[in-house]
Amino acid sequence: MSPRAQVYILAALLTLMGAGLTIYKNVELGFPLLPGEYRTVWTIEAKVGFTADGGPAKAALTLPREQRNMEVLGETFSSSGYGFNIIQEDDEYRAVWAKREASGPQSLFYQLDVHQTPGAALEQPLDMSTKVVKPLLAAREQEAVRQAIYSLVDTARQRSSDTQTFTTELLTALADRRNQDANMIFGYYKDRSFVDVALLVLAAADVPAHRIRGLYLxxxxxxxxxxxxxxxxDGIRWVVFEPQSGSPGVPKNFFIWQRGGKSLLDVEGGYNSRVTFSVISNDVPARDVAMLSTSQEKEALVDFSIYSLPIEQQSIFKLILLVPVGALVVVLLRVFVGLRTSGTFMPVLLAIAFIETQLLxxxxxxxxxxxxxxxxxxxLSRLNLLLVARIAAVVVTVVILMGAISVISYKLGIEQALTVTFFPMIILAWTIERMSIVWEEDGPYEVLIQAGGSLLVxxxxxxxxxxRYIEHWTFNFPELLLVLLGVIMIVGNYTGFRLAELARFRQLVR
Incomplete structure (x- = not known):
């Protein structure tokens, strides 16, 4: 295989690898392709309140489970003087606050940050009992209510074809205040909620069902x-319904807090217990959201990357990662345009210095x-010094000049000139030495050409x-450097005319 073919194959592999990793970080990990993107993060606070009777107090709050369309970015607990731990009971996690002695009103807080992601709300399997406990309606005074329940059930069965359509018809009939059977049922169970009555009627119809508690964001x-x-x-899977409308599916902005299970809150050693929720939204940079979510999952692509370094080192690499971009610019201008510069990549170092000092x-x-x-x-050349000594003398001279410029600019109140220290002094010294040699060998015109070309590049x-787009891509998607490497290798195979040569030989073309 020829070297040219090897270059193209290697460049294609590098490009595919870099592009693939970039797409993966954007689609799967949520890193934004464009700077300035924000995501909505919901902060949910649960406040547990009760009145302690003066003895030992214990409160247990059911915590939300993992959901495919809701990603928990962080959670905090607050309790003054209470011990706290998280326990697992019956496939549920519960936050437990405990105190040896408490009296009077008590307030406990649990807060979590949630990011809503695309996807179905409930795709995870649920290991819950499908056993149905029918309501006891055998007493003579309850006969009318029993007949009303089974009348609704029979009517819904006749108007449906399966369990899902049956549930929709049944819930619709219960919500219809013009339905006499529904009015009789709610008149008897007037101290119960709509969902309690719906669960009772579904149990009478031998349909396994349970309650889902949650919040609309x-x-x-x-x-x-x-x-x-x-x-x-429905005999195969669990299906969610909105009780009042009877429509299947979880509402888009609904955050499921508890799915089945026992009570939401249990309190021992107190009375008048309650739990209330507050919700507020925040716009957070998309990269911060992606970092929080991947840090919990320990994603290898992020965990073993620049993001794992301290902030100080990250800021340094943010500048270093721009060097390959500058190198690509030099390659393109030298290979395709034909600009002559003093040194191969000295313009890149100057560009980095210009970033710190401002261009002018x-x-x-x-x-x-x-x-x-x-x-x-x-x-110094008139003193006939050796090459090493002459370059060392130039280095010392450059340092003296940099110090003098800094001191004079400070005294004159020109603070921008204090950034002279960002220039690499060794490169400056070598550039001065190289320019002087070019002056002696090829004349001042060549010095102007090379110096002007270096500054232009x-x-x-x-x-x-x-x-801002280049800065964003290089830092958040360093995998794109593989694509950059592939492009540089392909450009390195170019052997055609440069633009400067076309201008040089224009007379010959005519």
């Missing part, structure tokens, strides 16, 4: 009581140091490297 809602949904077993300030400082350094270098590289 709406901004700035306070002191809410949990809302109820119904979940029935950096250009002014660089030109000033270059002119003064060349003048001093020409004087550095300015273009600075413009590309400071683009």
């Amino acid at each position: 709406e901004d700035d809602r306070r002191r809410m009581s949990p809302e109820d949904l119904l979940e029935i077993y 300030t950096g250009l002014s400082i660089f030109v000033l140091i270059l002119i003064l350094g060349l003048w001093i270098r020409f004087y 550095a300015v273009i590289a600075w413009w590309v490297m400071t683009n």
Whole structure:
């Protein structure tokens, strides 16, 4: 296989690998492709309140389970003077607060941050009993109620074809206040909620069902009581219904807090217990949301990456990751345009310095140091010093010039010139030495060409490297450097004319 074919194959593999990892981080991990994207994070606070009777007090609150369309980013517990732990009971997690002695009103808090993600609400299996306990309606005074219940059940069966359509018809009939059977049932069970009555009627129809407690995520809602949904077993799977409308499916903005199970809150050593909820929304940068979610899952692509470094090192790498972009700019301008520069990648280092010093300030400082350094270098050449000593002398001279510029600019109140220290002094010294040699061998015109080309390439590289999209992609998707490497390898195979050569040989073309 020829070297050219190997280059194209290797470049294709690198490009596919980098693009694949980028797509995976965007689609699966939620990292935004564009800067400035935000996600809505819901903060839900559960407040447990009760009145302690002066002895030992214990409160147990059921915690929400994992859901496919709701991702918990973090949770906090607050309890003054209470011991706290989380226990598992009957496939449920419960927060338990305990105190040896408590009296008077008590308040306990549980708070979690939730991010809503695309997907179905309930796809995980649920291991719950399908046993049905029929209501006791045998007494003579309850005969009319029993007949009303079974009348509703029989009518719903005649108007349905399966368990799901039967449940929809039954719930619709119960919600119809013009239905005499429904009115009689609710008149008898007037101290019960709609969901309690619906569960009783479903049990009479031999349909396994249970209650789902949850919250509708709406901004700035306070002191809410949990809302109820119904979940029935159709013989194959559990199906959720909205009780009042009878429509199947979990509402889009509904956060499931408890699915089946026992009571939501249990309190020992107190009375007048209650739990209320408050909800508020926050707009959070999409990258922060992705980092929080992946940190809990220990995603290897994120856990073993730049994001795992301390913040100080991350800020350093944020600048270092821009160097390959500047290198690509140099390659494109030298291979396709034919610009001559002083050194291969010296313009990239200048572009990095311009990022720290601002463009105009950096250009002014660089030109000033270059002119003064060349003048001093020409004087040193008359002293017939050896090459190593001459370069060392130029380095010392550059340091002195940088210090002098900083002190003078500070005294004059020009604070921007204090950033002169961001210029790499060794590169400046070597550039001065190289320019002086070019001056002696090829004349001042070639020095102007190379210096001008270096500055032009550095300015273009600075413009590309400071683009907010480039900064975002290089830091959040460093896998794209593999794509960049593949492009550079393909460009390295170009052997055609450059734009500068076309201008040079235009007379020959004519």
